[in-house]
Structure formats: C-alpha cells, structure tokens
Amino acid sequence: MKPLVSIVIPTYRRPHLLRRCLQALMRQDFDHQQVEVLVVDDGADTHTQRLVEEIAQQSDLPLTYLAQPERRGPAAARNRGWRAASGTIIAFTDDDCIPADSWIGSAVQDFSRGAQVVTGQVRVPLSDTPTEAEKIVAFLETAEFVTANCFCLRSVLEQVGGLDERFDIAWREDSDLQFRFLESGIPIIRNPDAVIVHPCRKAPWWASLKDERKNAYDALLYREHPRLFQDRIPKYRRLVFLYYVFVLSFLLGVGLLLAGDPLAASVAFGVWALSLVVLIGRRLRKTQWSLRQIGQTAITSVLTPFLSVYWRLYGAVKYRTLYW
Known part of the structure; x- marks a missing residue:
C-alpha cells in the first residue's frame, strides 16, 4: 500500500535525540499504514544506522535509513529524503523535535481541503529565567515557516526544485523554501494544531x-x-x-x-x-x-x-x- 504521508528526518550524529523523535512518531494517532518515515543520516554514522534498524524492527511504521556519506547539511539531506519518498504529502521535522500525537492527523485535514503547503506550531519549553541561548531558540515559536514542522505536496516541491543546497548549515534554508513557494504563487497554510515540541539543548557558553x-x-x-x-x-x-x-x-x-x-x-x-x-x-x-x-x-x-x-x-x- 502506497503511503499518503512520508516523514523526512535529517540527522547528524545525535542518536539519543533521534530515538526520542522516532518514539514520538510511533505514538501518532494517524493510520500507520498510510505513513512512512525516512531518516537521512548526513555524514553516515554506524550508531545512527543501528538505532534506526533497531527501532524499525519494533515499529509498525515503515522506517527507512538513508546514508549520506559526505556531510552536506540539512537542506541536501531533506532533498535526498523527499526524492526517495513514496508519499503524496512530504512532512519535514528534525531529530531534536518531539511531534505531538495528533501532529500528522491535524495537518492532513488541511490537505483534504485543498492545501498545498502547511506549517505547524513549534513550542519551546523555557525556564522562568532562560539563558540567552534559550531565548534565541524560543524565536522558533513565532517563525513564519520552519522546516522543523512543515508539510508539502510532493508536486510543489518538484515545482520549486526542492531546497537550495547552497544553504549547507541549518540556517535560512527554510526561509528560502518559503520564499520560493510564495514567489511561485503557492499559498502556505498555518495550522496551530500541528504541534511539535522543540526542547532547548545544552550548548557550550x-x-x-x-x-x-x-x-x-x-x-x-x-x-x-x-x-x-x-x-x-x-x-x-x-x-x-x-x-x-x-x-x-x-x-x-x-x-x-x-x-x-x-x-x-x-x-x-x-x-x-x-x-x-x-x-x-x-x-x-x-x-x-x-x-x-x-x-x-x-x-x-x-x-x-x-x-x-x-x-x-x-x-x-x-x-x-x-x-x-
């Protein structure tokens, strides 16, 4: 059975975070037979491969590991993922994100009403006195469009040529994709019910x-x-x-x-x-x-x-x- 939704997750040597993300996807309340997950390992790592293979044996979600031997950044990894996917709808999230149980189902409702691109809501839990780094991460909550939480018809990704791989770090590749959608006349629907949680990670000062x-x-x-x-x-x-x-x-x-x-x-x-x-x-x-x-x-x-x-x-x- 061909899946309706293909979830693409770029990752780079963070298997402990990837495990948490994949476990959240396994709890989705959407029909698992209509979903596939593709993990694109940017700079292929044996620990990540073993983790994906381990979880694939435990999950009823089809889970595919794609190795990208040379590290090329998340934009290239996402392109690798959606081009290998089978679904009509391509969902993007990141390995350090935790999708809510209703994440897929909430977004798919918009596509049933004719949406072409849907962006969801990012929630960043913060302490009462957040650090400067945490406050920067919190800007994701007000961002117009982030590839950590978006859904696109495969056809519109083909129309704009996917992500620009010159953005070879996790910065502005999502804005570039958003702008090319807008310049092509492709509307972007905002769905606050399609929620992912993005916990702040500890970083050196x-x-x-x-x-x-x-x-x-x-x-x-x-x-x-x-x-x-x-x-x-x-x-x-x-x-x-x-x-x-x-x-x-x-x-x-x-x-x-x-x-x-x-x-x-x-x-x-x-x-x-x-x-x-x-x-x-x-x-x-x-x-x-x-x-x-x-x-x-x-x-x-x-x-x-x-x-x-x-x-x-x-x-x-x-x-x-x-x-x-």
Whole structure:
C-alpha cells in the first residue's frame, strides 16, 4: 500500500535525540499504514544506522535509513529524503523535535481541503529565567515557516526544485523554501494544531560565536529574494549598527595609537568601551546572572561584533550583493 504521508528526518550524529523523535512518531494517532518515515543520516554514522534498524524492527511504521556519506547539511539531506519518498504529502521535522500525537492527523485535514503547503506550531519549553541561548531558540515559536514542522505536496516541491543546497548549515534554508513557494504563487497554510515540541539543548557558553557565520547565509538569502527578505526577515538594525561602531572605534583607536596620537586614541577607545558596556547589558537582560555568566558574556561580547562584521562582509563578497 502506497503511503499518503512520508516523514523526512535529517540527522547528524545525535542518536539519543533521534530515538526520542522516532518514539514520538510511533505514538501518532494517524493510520500507520498510510505513513512512512525516512531518516537521512548526513555524514553516515554506524550508531545512527543501528538505532534506526533497531527501532524499525519494533515499529509498525515503515522506517527507512538513508546514508549520506559526505556531510552536506540539512537542506541536501531533506532533498535526498523527499526524492526517495513514496508519499503524496512530504512532512519535514528534525531529530531534536518531539511531534505531538495528533501532529500528522491535524495537518492532513488541511490537505483534504485543498492545501498545498502547511506549517505547524513549534513550542519551546523555557525556564522562568532562560539563558540567552534559550531565548534565541524560543524565536522558533513565532517563525513564519520552519522546516522543523512543515508539510508539502510532493508536486510543489518538484515545482520549486526542492531546497537550495547552497544553504549547507541549518540556517535560512527554510526561509528560502518559503520564499520560493510564495514567489511561485503557492499559498502556505498555518495550522496551530500541528504541534511539535522543540526542547532547548545544552550548548557550550561560546556556541554563539560559532553561530555568527550564519550571517553569510543571510547575504545569500537577500541576493535570491531581496524584496521578501526586506519584508519578512528581522533586520536588528540598531544591533548591527552597534557592532560596526564597536569594530570601527576599536580599529580606529589602534590606528591612532600607532600613529602617535594617544589623546585621539583614548576617545576612540572610550567609544569602544561604552559600546561594550551596552552590548553586555543587552545580553544579560532578563537572563540568569552569576559571576561566571557575567564573565562569559563579557568575553563573547568582545568577540561577537568582530565575527558578525566579518561574516556579513564575507557573505556580501562571496555572493556579490550589497548586504551589510
């Protein structure tokens, strides 16, 4: 029997999270005979393969393991999955997500009424005093469209050519897909009853520094969809302006000091120091405070503007677009 819904899950060396996701799918209250699950292992890992094979033996849901030997990112993994799928409806979620028991059934109702693309609701459980990293994850709750929780007719994925594999990390590949749907005149239905839970994972305190490279992919998204980017992507202009002031005042201070003008250099360094205080204050606002937290925030606040400006300029040059 050909399945109605094919669920595609990209994963990368997180078998403990993948197990939790697959167990949630096994509890779906939708007819299991109309569903198949395809796990795409990005950078094939033997532990992940063994886990999928183990669960496949226990589940009445057809479960397929697809190895992607070279790590190419979630966009490429999703493309691999939906192109190998048999269902009319392609559902995407992530290995660190927990679909509610009614997730599939809630979305399928929309397709029975003519929907072509459905995006569900993401819920992010937070503590009373969330960390900065947790607050960033919580933005998923208000995102317009995320590939962690969406359903598409296979035909519309074929129409737009799937996901753009130049987005080779988990950033902006979902917005690019959303924008290509909109530019092709394909409506996107929002269904708040199609719920997945996205728990916050523990991350090292310096993880935000690594995330600054995402700014280069903003440049790619802007080049491909300038109008929709301007209309729908948050700009954070004040913060970006502060980053540029921070970097330029520091570099100016160093240059003036080397040029033998300590008085002017002290003014430039004063602007830099004031910018640093503002940045630290912004990042500590409504978060857990401790001496360790303050110290770590100070270190990341010193480094973040330099990394952010570098990756923004890198993206602008690489993708040949006037993006700052």
